[in-house]
Amino acid sequence: MSLQAPARAVSRLGVLGGALVLVALLAGVVGVAEALRHPHADVQTATLAEMGDVRDEVVCPDAPAAADDGAVAVGSGELHDCPALYDGLRVRYEGEVVGALLSRRGVAWTQLNDDDYAGVLGPLPAHRVYRGSNAGVGVLLPTGVAEVVEWVGGPAARGDVLVVTGTFHRVDPASREVAVIRADSAVTSRPGGPAPAEPLPARRVLGIVLGIAAAGVTAGPWLLRRWSR
Amino acid sequence: MLFRPDARDFRLIGLYSARVLMGVGVAMLLPATLGFALGEVNEAWGFIVAAALAVLLARTAEWVCRTNAALTTSHGLAAVGAAWLLAPVFAAVPLLLSGHYVSYLDAYFEAMSGFATIGLTLANDIDHMARSVNLWRHLMQFMGGQGIIIVFLTLFARGGGAIGALYVGEGREETILPNVVSTARFIWRVALTYAVVGIFLLWAALVTAGMTPGLALYHGTNLFMAAFDTGGFATQSSSVGFYRSQVVEAVLMPIMVAGGCSFALHYWLWQRRGRELVRNLESRVLATSMLLVFAVMCVGVARIGLFADVGPLFRHAFFQTVSAHTTTGLATVPGRLYLTDWGVLAPGMLVIAMALGGMAGSTAGGIKALRVGLVLKGLRRDLRKLLLPHDAVVVETYHAGQRRILRNPQVMTAVVVLLLWLVLYLAGTLVGLFYGYNLQVALFDSTAAASSGGLSVGVVRPDLETPLKLVYIAQMVLGRLEFVALFVLLGYLVAIVRGRA
Numbered sequence: 001m002s003l004q005a006p007a008r009a010v011s012r013l014g015v016l017g018g019a020l021v022l023v024a025l026l027a028g029v030v031g032v033a034e035a036l037r038h039p040h041a042d043v044q045t046a047t048l049a050e051m052g053d054v055r056d057e058v059v060c061p062d063a064p065a066a067a068d069d070g071a072v073a074v075g076s077g078e079l080h081d082c083p084a085l086y087d088g089l090r091v092r093y094e095g096e097v098v099g100a101l102l103s104r105r106g107v108a109w110t111q112l113n114d115d116d117y118a119g120v121l122g123p124l125p126a127h128r129v130y131r132g133s134n135a136g137v138g139v140l141l142p143t144g145v146a147e148v149v150e151w152v153g154g155p156a157a158r159g160d161v162l163v164v165t166g167t168f169h170r171v172d173p174a175s176r177e178v179a180v181i182r183a184d185s186a187v188t189s190r191p192g193g194p195a196p197a198e199p200l201p202a203r204r205v206l207g208i209v210l211g212i213a214a215a216g217v218t219a220g221p222w223l224l225r226r227w228s229r
Numbered sequence: 230m231l232f233r234p235d236a237r238d239f240r241l242i243g244l245y246s247a248r249v250l251m252g253v254g255v256a257m258l259l260p261a262t263l264g265f266a267l268g269e270v271n272e273a274w275g276f277i278v279a280a281a282l283a284v285l286l287a288r289t290a291e292w293v294c295r296t297n298a299a300l301t302t303s304h305g306l307a308a309v310g311a312a313w314l315l316a317p318v319f320a321a322v323p324l325l326l327s328g329h330y331v332s333y334l335d336a337y338f339e340a341m342s343g344f345a346t347i348g349l350t351l352a353n354d355i356d357h358m359a360r361s362v363n364l365w366r367h368l369m370q371f372m373g374g375q376g377i378i379i380v381f382l383t384l385f386a387r388g389g390g391a392i393g394a395l396y397v398g399e400g401r402e403e404t405i406l407p408n409v410v411s412t413a414r415f416i417w418r419v420a421l422t423y424a425v426v427g428i429f430l431l432w433a434a435l436v437t438a439g440m441t442p443g444l445a446l447y448h449g450t451n452l453f454m455a456a457f458d459t460g461g462f463a464t465q466s467s468s469v470g471f472y473r474s475q476v477v478e479a480v481l482m483p484i485m486v487a488g489g490c491s492f493a494l495h496y497w498l499w500q501r502r503g504r505e506l507v508r509n510l511e512s513r514v515l516a517t518s519m520l521l522v523f524a525v526m527c528v529g530v531a532r533i534g535l536f537a538d539v540g541p542l543f544r545h546a547f548f549q550t551v552s553a554h555t556t557t558g559l560a561t562v563p564g565r566l567y568l569t570d571w572g573v574l575a576p577g578m579l580v581i582a583m584a585l586g587g588m589a590g591s592t593a594g595g596i597k598a599l600r601v602g603l604v605l606k607g608l609r610r611d612l613r614k615l616l617l618p619h620d621a622v623v624v625e626t627y628h629a630g631q632r633r634i635l636r637n638p639q640v641m642t643a644v645v646v647l648l649l650w651l652v653l654y655l656a657g658t659l660v661g662l663f664y665g666y667n668l669q670v671a672l673f674d675s676t677a678a679a680s681s682g683g684l685s686v687g688v689v690r691p692d693l694e695t696p697l698k699l700v701y702i703a704q705m706v707l708g709r710l711e712f713v714a715l716f717v718l719l720g721y722l723v724a725i726v727r728g729r730a
Contacts (some may be wrong), residue, residue, distance in 0.1 A: 032322075037326060102438045117353075124353055155359045156359075179570075195527035197270075203271060214254070
């Protein structure tokens with residue numbers, strides 16, 4: 001776009017041709033990426049499961065029903081949707097230990113996720129059933145209770161799934177943390193373990209071929225110039 | 230009269246876009262190395278494939294577009310726009326290959342959110358994501374926050390004068406030092422100094438919080454990039470709330486504020502001109518605005534009786550205020566609670582804080598304190614004119630490095646850009662309303678996307694409607710580049726269609 005008349009404007013057909021070449025190249029990049037995704041024999045196409053939607057009206061129960069031991073079985077969705085209702089109540093909550101176990105001053109903080117990746121589906125990328133972001137609650141465990149944790153979920157690892165019983169606080173009076181369960185007991189309901197990834201040979205082969213080509217076009221001209229001297 | 234671009238125009242735009250692409254490709258080698266080191270072999274090869282594709286296309290484009298022609302401002306701006314649209318195409322490839330994204334569009338959204346330092350995410354199951362991929366998400370924020378154009382062109386391109394045109398295109402107001410290369414080097418020096426100090430302090434805070442030293446280094450590095458570049462991505466799905474540590478939050482807040490301050494202010498402080506902090510128009514506007522937002526937010530949260538005493542109220546309200554106002558997007562509170570437990574006034578203040586944003590010439594987004602300050606000064610000058618005798622000469626001044634006289638064009642430009650920002654916020658809100666979201670949540674996430682605020686109340690999620698994803702992507706790039714570069718790119722398209730040969 002010049003204010004002065006250009007020497008020779010590119011024809012519209014030429015621009016269209018160039019744009020098509022660029023689009024084809026970019027489509028090729030996307031195509032390569034799609035072709036190299038994790039293959040899953042059971043599910044070939046990505047499944048996007050129904051997720052929590054902020055358009056849904058939040059309906060909190062009048063009075064949560066407690067079990068014989070006085071604890072109310074809850075999920076993170078209920079605690080985050082109706083925090084005032086559960087504030088100060090004794091709750092039972094089940095979730096996977098993820099991230100880290102942060103032990104300090106006689107207690108241990110952790111995050112227990114009760115989303116589908118913690119349940120039967122297992123962590124990504126071992127499947128293609130997508131259920132959105134993680135969902136969980138921060139839990140404070142006394143150090144003695146925290147000793148039950150053997151596996152912390154993270155990359156290539158499933159964490160232990162714990163059933164914790166304790167009190168839910170919108171704001172914990174001692175730690176001043178928001179929306180946490182101060183647990184007094186924890187039981188492992190499903191032990192964690194490694195979640196090794198299947199090797200993907202096609203990705204490795206293409207990586208080697210393209211890597212050599214890229215190194216060649218980058219270093220090649222420089223090497224040629226040096227040798228020609 | 231509008232003329233159709235010639236071959237030289239296309240070559241220049243292509244050449245400089247290709248050089249940025251080359252830089253993005255080379256940058257992927259860092260997470261690839263980490264991936265191989267940690268045994269994340271599939272992800273590491275994904276980075277190699279993506280890096281190789283970027284380098285091959287970049288080298289081909291450099292060869293096709295080779296030219297000795299000089300870069301003009303319009304070429305520079307168009308190249309910036311093109312590079313910002315192209316870079317995420319390649320940066321999204323390793324994200325898609327990680328297996329945590331439903332579609333390529335989601336991965337592109339994430340890459341754009343990273344480069345534009347937004348912090349909104351469409352990732353599924355972040356808590357099991359490979360460390361190399363998570364590092365890449367944060368590295369994109371670091372590159373985008375510093376300015377990918379400047380980062381790569383000062384490394385790969387020669388000729389400081391030529392790339393001056395590109396500097397302005399990335400939403401920077403003015404050069405700090407006499408030329409762009411020395412300015413870019415100064416920006417690097419500031420970032421690296423903060424990085425060394427910030428990562429060490431975060432590492433120490435995380436170890437104090439109970440994390441193992443190795444993991445603390447990884448989390449600390451990512452947290453630093455998210456905070457200093459006002460990005461907002463987090464290593465864990467629960468953001469900063471995961472650490473449950475006031476010490477970590479205390480270290481993060483000054484880093485976020487440093488990220489929200491202009492590099493010009495850093496330069497003056499670097500030169501031991503501490504008084505500038507008190508006299509500078511922007512720092513005064515930002516500090517005042519932050520305190521006002523904090524005060525009203527405290528009132529809003531106190532009214533609903535969430536906190537029994539002021540300690541935790543101040544702690545959480547202040548962290549959220551700083552994070553929103555610097556457009557970082559880190560949070561100590563689950564986003565859902567903004568809707569269900571924080572009333573209406575406090576989330577409303579977060580929207581205002583994100584909309585206003587940090588300082589011009591910083592890594593922050595939003596309208597910017599400078600423009601707000603100039604508009605308020607202009608308003609005061611006009612009011613004084615009305616109140617004083619007809620023949621009185623009213624001169625309004627402001628301080629930015631030195632005392633400056635307020636001129637009409639400055640105020641006009643500030644008003645125009647401010648209006649463009651409001652239109653951008655409203656555009657995303659309207660599309661959100663169209664899809665049935667209520668005004669509160671539609672405005673919240675639209676403002677977060679456009680201003681790079683990055684906090685979310687849950688509109689942005691993987692099953693978000695595709696048109697809304699596209700609108701948010703457009704908001705991200707328009708907001709990050711502050712309109713001009715993309716407008717020039719659009720101008721080229723108009724010139725192609727309607728211009729004369």
